[in-house]
Every structure is written in structure tokens, then in C-alpha cells.
Amino acid sequence: MAKVYFVGAGPGDPELITVKGRRLLEAAGMVIYAGSLVNPALCAGLKAELHDSAPLTLEEIIALMARGIAAGKTVVRLQTGDLSFYSALAEQTSRLRALDIPYEVVPGVTSASAGAASAGLELTLPEVTQTVIFTRLAGLTPVPEKENLRELARHQASMVIFLSVAAAEKVKEELLPAYGPAAPVMLVEKASWPEERILTGRLDDLGSMVRKARIGKTALIYVGPALTGAPAHFSRLYHPDFRHAYRP
Numbered sequence: 477m478a479k480v481y482f483v484g485a486g487p488g489d490p491e492l493i494t495v496k497g498r499r500l501l502e503a504a505g506m507v508i509y510a511g512s513l514v515n516p517a518l519c520a521g522l523k524a525e526l527h528d529s530a531p532l533t534l535e536e537i538i539a540l541m542a543r544g545i546a547a548g549k550t551v552v553r554l555q556t557g558d559l560s561f562y563s564a565l566a567e568q569t570s571r572l573r574a575l576d577i578p579y580e581v582v583p584g585v586t587s588a589s590a591g592a593a594s595a596g597l598e599l600t601l602p603e604v605t606q607t608v609i610f611t612r613l614a615g616l617t618p619v620p621e622k623e624n625l626r627e628l629a630r631h632q633a634s635m636v637i638f639l640s641v642a643a644a645e646k647v648k649e650e651l652l653p654a655y656g657p658a659a660p661v662m663l664v665e666k667a668s669w670p671e672e673r674i675l676t677g678r679l680d681d682l683g684s685m686v687r688k689a690r691i692g693k694t695a696l697i698y699v700g701p702a703l704t705g706a707p708a709h710f711s712r713l714y715h716p717d718f719r720h721a722y723r724p
């Protein structure tokens with residue numbers, strides 16, 4: 477029976493999708509992709525009927541899926557990174573369950589991994605930290621008070637902060653008490669895209685780094701003592717490090 481496949485598109489580089497995800501895209505009769513973040517190159521040359529979900533509501537997306545399934549098509553829902561967090565997966569799958577539409581989720585390379593990879597970093601260093609926290613500041617989606625950044629920071633683990641560069645000054649204020657002003661931070665904008673940028677510096681400079689480099693919203697903030705594991709990146713404190721992602 478036809479199914480909806482939620483496929484993690486990866487962080488941007490079209491080669492960073494799984495083999496399974498690629499195969500499903502090629503077999504699909506309908507692809508609904510998140511146009512705001514998914515690299516359009518992933519959809520080039522597909523035989524499927526293509527829909528950008530950016531202007532659509534949840535109900536419109538579900539209606540498209542239902543139409544595709546009723547027509548016997550394999551439907552691929554293509555979303556950035558991995559779908560296990562910040563993906564609205566649960567809203568979509570609960571609607572599909574209500575409609576008795578079968579679905580499957582195919583994992584993807586999260587942008588958090590892509591940014592760490594581009595910087596050549598391991599976020600868990602023996603004797604330093606063995607924990608990575610993925611979190612965000614509240615935006616349109618609230619964050620439960622017990623998970624506020626200031627509390628999470630008390631662990632001094634590695635942190636990857638999503639969806640929050642626009643409020644970098646607030647991130648800094650929340651992190652400062654636990655990590656201290658000299659803690660290493662890294663900003664990765666458009667990880668794995670040709671226009672990728674990596675900036676490193678000190679926590680007390682985080683706000684001005686974002687402002688001066690005009691970092692856009694497709695970026696991640698990394699913080700924590702494990703970032704010092706790449707000394708090359710911190711020998712140029714304050715100097716934005718512009719790099720391209722596609723390497724031979």
C-alpha cells in the first residue's frame with residue numbers, strides 16, 4: 477500500500493541524505509518539501525509531483541498527502557536535517573494516524589552534526605563532558621520553564637542551540653553565569669552549504685559576533701568546553717573564519 481515517508485533531507489549538501497532517502501525520492505509520485513530550508517538540488521530531476529510546503533498550513537499539507545495516497549502514490553515529506561526534533565513531525569503523524577494513512581520516518585543528518593563535522597569537532601571529550609544538549613530559546617514555540625537555558629547551562633555540557641541566533645544577546649546572558657565570559661562559542665551558518673560560515677570566539681562576544689557578521693537565521697550556536705578540542709579554531713579569536721563546505 478502507498479505510504480507517506482518522512483525523510484530527513486540532511487543539512488543542505490545534497491550528498492548528505494541517506495541512500496534510503498535518495499531511493500525514496502526517486503521512487504516518489506509526490507514530494508512535499510520544506511522550501512525554506514531544503515536544498516532544491518535534492519528535488520531536481522525527480523519524476524514526482526513537487527509541492528513546497530512553506531506557504532501551506534498543516535491541514536493543507538495533510539490534504540495533499542491524503543490526495544497522493546488516494547491516487548496510490550508514494551508520498552515523500554522532505555524536511556531539513558533529522559526529523560526527531562524541531563520538525564513538527566508529531567503534528568503531522570497524529571493527523572495521519574487519525575486518517576489511517578500509513579507512514580514511516582527515515583532519519584537524516586542533523587545540522588548539529590554537520591556543523592560539528594565542518595569544524596572537525598567532537599562534542600564529547602573524555603574528562604571534559606560526555607553530554608550534548610540540543611535546545612533553543614522560546615520563539616513562536618514556547619519552551620517549558622524547567623528547561624530554561626540558564627538551568628541547562630549549569631551542567632556545563634556541550635550545547636547546540638537551534639532557532640536562536642536572532643536572540644544571541646539573550647542566549648549570552650543566559651549562558652554567562654554557568655560557562656563564564658571566556659567560554660568558547662562557535663556559530664555555524666548554513667552548515668554544509670557552499671556559503672557555509674564558521675565563526676569562533678568567546679561567549680561574552682557572542683552578540684557582537686552575530687551582529688558584525690550579520691549571521692542569518694539558518695545558524696547554530698555551539699558552546700561548551702569541548703570546543704577547545706579544536707585548538708586551530710581558537711587560535712584566531714575574534715577573527716571570523718569564512719570557509720566553504722564542499723571539499724575535494
Ligand code: SAH
Nearest residue numbers: 487557558562586587638639666667694695
Ligand atoms: N530538525 C532540524 C532542525 C530544524 S529547526 C535538524 O535536524 O537540523 C531549524 C533550525 O535548525 C534553524 O533555525 C537553524 O538553527 C538550524 N539549521 C537547520 N539547517 C541548518 C544548517 N544547514 N546550518 C546551520 N543551522 C541549521
